[in-house]
Amino acid sequence: xxxxxxxxxxxxxxxxxxxAIIKKVKIYDSFVEGVKKAIPLIVSIFPxxxxxxxxxxxxDVSGLNDLLVTWLSPxxxxxxxxxxxxxxxxxxxxxxxxxxxxxxxxxxxxxVDSYIARCACVAHGAAETVFYVGAVYFSGIKRxxxxxxxxxxxxxxxxxxxxxxALCLIL
Numbered sequence: 001x002x003x004x005x006x007x008x009x010x011x012x013x014x015x016x017x018x019x020a021i022i023k024k025v026k027i028y029d030s031f032v033e034g035v036k037k038a039i040p041l042i043v044s045i046f047p048x049x050x051x052x053x054x055x056x057x058x059x060d061v062s063g064l065n066d067l068l069v070t071w072l073s074p075x076x077x078x079x080x081x082x083x084x085x086x087x088x089x090x091x092x093x094x095x096x097x098x099x100x101x102x103x104x105x106x107x108x109x110x111x112v113d114s115y116i117a118r119c120a121c122v123a124h125g126a127a128e129t130v131f132y133v134g135a136v137y138f139s140g141i142k143r144x145x146x147x148x149x150x151x152x153x154x155x156x157x158x159x160x161x162x163x164x165x166a167l168c169l170i171l
Contacts, residue, residue, distance in 0.1 A: 045135060045136055048138075048139055056091065065087065065090060072086055072090070080169065081119065081162060082115065082119050084116050085120045088103060088106065088120055092157070093131055093154060096128075100124075103120055122161065122164030122165060122167075122168060123161045126164055127157035
């Protein structure tokens with residue numbers, strides 16, 4: 001089964017190239033044209049990515065992240081979410097790599113089969129890095145309603161974490 005999954009991506013590329021050859025598309029020229037369009041996209045996304053990176057770093061360095069964890073732990077506990085995963089819940093919308101590091105620490109500290117570890121895995125998988133995805137999607141459009149989209153995304157993420165932890169408790 002692993003061999004099949006390992007071959008899927010190369011197979012998609014080969015089939016795409018064969019289809020392009022059959023349709024008499026100039027593959028290299030099309031590729032270069034696509035790359036030309038990527039450069040303005042990267043330039044438009046960069047300020048958003050830089051601000052997200054600075055924000056997540058400032059939260060850690062300033063101690064505000066620890067303060068938020070202290071304040072929100074009772075709220076999370078009230079909803080059945082272990083307070084031990086509060087830092088993960090707070091960092092996940094900001095930083096994918098930071099959340100992976102926290103998830104690894106939780107798995108190492110509490111064991112992979114513990115309730116806390118299962119909830120941490122659910123919290124990690126419950127959402128994407130909301131601010132990064134918002135920056136990428138909203139950088140390319142003229143009409144921006146980023147605030148509403150972020151609030152809805154974060155609310156959905158928190159609901160997913162609460163429901164996921166409840167399911168972890170039951171299962």
